[in-house]
Amino acid sequence: MDSGLAELDARITGCRACPRLVAWREEVARTKRATFAEWTYWGRPVPGFGPADASLLIVGLAPAAHGGNRTGRMFTGDRSGDVLYAALHDVGLASRGTAVSADDGLELYGVRITSPVHCAPPANRPTPRERDACRPWMISELELLRPTLRAVVVLGAFGWQAVLLALAGAGWDVPRPRPAFKHGARIMLDGRPRPLDVFGCFHVSQRNTFTGRLTPAMVRDVLRTAADCAGLPTMPSKR
Numbered sequence: 001m002d003s004g005l006a007e008l009d010a011r012i013t014g015c016r017a018c019p020r021l022v023a024w025r026e027e028v029a030r031t032k033r034a035t036f037a038e039w040t041y042w043g044r045p046v047p048g049f050g051p052a053d054a055s056l057l058i059v060g061l062a063p064a065a066h067g068g069n070r071t072g073r074m075f076t077g078d079r080s081g082d083v084l085y086a087a088l089h090d091v092g093l094a095s096r097g098t099a100v101s102a103d104d105g106l107e108l109y110g111v112r113i114t115s116p117v118h119c120a121p122p123a124n125r126p127t128p129r130e131r132d133a134c135r136p137w138m139i140s141e142l143e144l145l146r147p148t149l150r151a152v153v154v155l156g157a158f159g160w161q162a163v164l165l166a167l168a169g170a171g172w173d174v175p176r177p178r179p180a181f182k183h184g185a186r187i188m189l190d191g192r193p194r195p196l197d198v199f200g201c202f203h204v205s206q207r208n209t210f211t212g213r214l215t216p217a218m219v220r221d222v223l224r225t226a227a228d229c230a231g232l233p234t235m236p237s238k239r
């Protein structure tokens, strides 16, 4: 990995800027869920995952208490990740369709995954103040990815707002009023060294996937369109 991004990731994992989130992530790591009693939880901020020369960035909301906060890798070890990585694998952007631990060998091809809030929040709900506190990390990540970045997929309305603020902070030309989130939204932002395409997709949360609001086919469609736009080769769906 490029040293700039590796260094950023290392710095993120030491952040303690949000007292409520620091207390929560560490309490969850101490008390654990019975199913994971044998695990040593990560219990720290979860950095982005994927190559430093990614052309496609996927942005969620925040790590899950017993997912990323346990394993130390984005979307790893929870139901949301099961949906996301299965779709990434189906379209040819990941080496496998499951993500169980940070050392499971999973590789992403041209894709990086991050979130606007790097610590697990109670009830999966960061406050606006916590989102704002974490924004400098996302701005730095966007700046480091800028040379190769061509498209962003944002999962859910919270991420959408946070990403537009971070992109504006990193120098992309984000219109005002800010474009609204919807599944299937696509906007193109002017910026250097090239314009950036931003896609909206419902979050891969259980609430959306269990109810059928978001289906695997819908996730694959957004990923494939965004990957095409980012110049990444994809595979036709097997299902």
Ligand code: SF4
Pocket (backbone or CB within 6 Å): 012, 015, 016, 017, 018, 021, 022, 045, 117, 118, 119, 130, 133, 134, 135, 137
């Ligand atoms: S949410 Fe972000 S800013 Fe807040 S403690 Fe975690 S890494 Fe730091």
